[in-house]
Amino acid sequence: MRHDHITSTKQLSRGDIEAILDRASDIAADPSAYADRQEDALLGLLFFEPSTRTKMSFSAAIKRLGGDIVDMGPVDSSSVKKGESLADTVRVVEGYADALVVRHPSEGSAQMASEYVDVPLINAGDGAGQHPTQTLLDLYTIRESAGLDGLTIGIMGDLKYGRTVHSLAQALTNFDASQHFVSPESLKLPRNVRYDLHEEGSSIKEHTDLETILPSLDVLYVTRIQQERFPDESEYRAVAGEYQIDADLLSAAKDDLTVMHPLPRVDEIAYDVDETSHAKYFEQAHNGVPVRMALLDTLLEGEP
């Protein structure tokens, strides 16, 4: 892979993605073969906003490769609280670690941070921007369950602020995938993502309700609509209610429909869906470890 830093899925080619997913498959098939691959490697974790899950997943990944973590800890106990810039923080911490993982509330933070460091830097979420490692594990899950080519996928929920949606939609332009976007009018894909899809020659098929396209889908990717995106609670409830699914609704779907969600969910997927063969979201979350192992292993070894 030619990239030292992973800040956006836009930088990943089909070949890059497949190489990582292939390695993740190898790892999943025989984790013990990778147990000492990155012995002594230290992964610096800089989480400027809480994200227990992503952080645990990265920690598990580096430890399963034989390495360890150095963790900045919560922001309120760090020098960031004393007003240190992100640029300064990453320049200090790169001296402690062989690679960095950054989660930060501002869009573009990972891109900026990567300009200041020589060790590989991975974006673990930059505001409403990108979340490329989530996308890699999403793609891995899709490849396992439905295959990436000839795919018809519905992406539903908060498409405007959902960074997992932005990363996934851009990555899928590398594959023969038909993407349907289902959201309320006010939460449609942002201009920059539409621009990229357009540039890649993808048609943008948008819908305000799921029903009409549900029977054609191989994958339904559900994301959370947050209350803070709406002026008041009643409006939120009215809109968000339109984008919740349950087992009854899925009876109109293909038998082999795969339902995914980046988690945590609140009420957008009813618990009764968990019991159906459609539910793949826990598997999806588990796939985060082999996929992040594959990515870290690739970045830490340099040229494969």
Add this chain to the structure above:
Amino acid sequence: MTDRELRVSKIENGTVIDHIPGGQALNVLAILGIDGTSGEVVSIGMNVPSDRLGRKDVVKVEDRELSQSELDVLSLIAPAATINIIRGYEVAEKHRVERPTEVSGILQCSNHNCISVDDEPITPRFEVLDDGVRCVYCDTIIRDDLPAHILV
């Protein structure tokens, strides 16, 4: 002021930027970072009748030859601008502005949650698209009202 009158105030040496859309002269100066504090003599003609543009602005900066790369950023707000470099009252060089591939330190990102508007040691940078600019940090595309985003 007509073209004839403008010719009256011919300058000896410097740069004349012509065919700026009417009303954009001050934004042109802002982009070029010319605010009068460094002492250049600057003359501005605003809303001069023009066959091509209807109304145009003209800016003359004396004793300073602006480089092509300095001037190319003007293409964002004045794509039809023409540049004359004047030496000894004669037009020594004539240029058009060309769209650069990237502009740096000229515009501020419109996304308030972008890292480039935070207190970080970086210069805002934008990729130039066919019909707008795009923040290299947060990807936000600015299409309309570029002058409102000029960094002062």
